[in-house]
Amino acid sequence: RGFKRGQPTPPYTKKEQQEAIEHIDEVQNEIDRLNEQASEEILKVEQKYNKLRQPFFQKRSxxxxxxxxxxxxxxxNHPQVSALLGEEDEEALHYLSRVEVTEFEDIKSGYxxxxxxxxxxxxxxKALSKEFNVNESGDPVSKSSEIKWKAGKDLTKRTGQTPNKAGKKRQHEEPESFFTWFTDxxxxxxxxxxxxxxDDIWPNPLQYYLVPDMEDEEGDGDDDDEEEEGLEDIDEGEEEEGEDEDDGDGEDGEVRMKTGGLSQLWFMSLRC
Structure with missing residues (x-):
């Protein structure tokens, strides 16, 4: 039925409304079918480029x-990971020599x-691993290496670890050990x-490794600005003193003014 803009929607019978609902359901099924098809094609593209990326990951390592x-x-330097690190966790991670992320060949089954x-x-x-995959029911599950702690060194059983400086900025409570992640x-x-x-660190870890250098460069610039401002204040102060001495002396007493101063498919595929 036709109706003009600004007019109320004309009443439809219950039969017409029911027919509309059925047609909406049919259209939605087509949309869902296309979404599933898109997911399958995206996975194929990801599989292709995962293979192409491997030599570069190896070279980077x-x-x-x-x-x-x-x-x-x-x-x-990573804001989320740093919040999980206590001082002893950080000490243990100083012995971490290599990290590798491997997505399974079909991608959607895990990594x-x-x-x-x-x-x-x-x-x-010598190595600790955590693996994520799906069980026979299609539910996500995980498993990991059993950590063989040396006597008195089990960080997951210690309480009162002191969070590092980065962690303190982000939370008040002391974090659990980073290594509890392997048992959770x-x-x-x-x-x-x-x-x-x-999804965040592995694709480009260098951006987080370089964070302090970038912050230092910005900080150096700020210090220079503050120093310039300080020098200007001194100059202005000297000029004011000179003005008082020359006040009333004609041209020499004129006020002088100075101007200065001056930057994450796996769970999508599960849902599909």
Whole structure:
């Protein structure tokens, strides 16, 4: 039925409304079908480019190995991860030599994060892993390495860890140990730390490793500005004194003015 803009919607019979609902349902089914098709095609593209990225990830790992404390610095500089680190966690992570994220070939079935450690005073493991996948029912689950702690060094059983400076800025309560993440499998479908490492840190860890350098550069600029302002204040003060002495002396007594002074598909596929 036609009606003009500004007029109330004409009444439809219940039969017409029911028919509209049925047609909406049919259209929605088509939309859902296209969404599923899009997800399948996106996964194919991701699979293709995952293979193409592997040589570059390998090369990047080789280069990172030349930089001491690269990974612990990256984690400490990340706002979400730093909030989980106590002082002893940070000390343990100084022995972290390599991080690898591996998405399973079909992508939607899950991924694994591997941490490789040098010999350290905390645990015997040379590598710690946490893996995320789906069970037979299609529900997300996780599993991880058992940490073989050395005597008296189990960080997950210690209380009162002091959060590092970055952590203090973000929360008042002391954080649990970072390493409790390896034993927490309560909600694999919403594992925030796993997602942050996979989707944010792993694609470009360098941006977090370089955070302090960028902040220092900005800070140096601020100091220079403050120094310039201070010098201007001194100059202005000297001029005012000169003005008092020359007041009333004609042209020499005129007021002089000075101007100065001057920057994360896996769970989508599960839902599909």
């Amino acid at each position: 080789e280069l990172i190995a030349k930089i001491p404390n690269f990974w612990v610095t990256t984690f400490v 694994r994060i591997d941490f490789y450690f040098d010999e350290n005073p905390y645990f015997e493991n 499998h309560s909600d694999a479908g919403a594992d925030e730390l796993g997602e942050v490492i996979k």
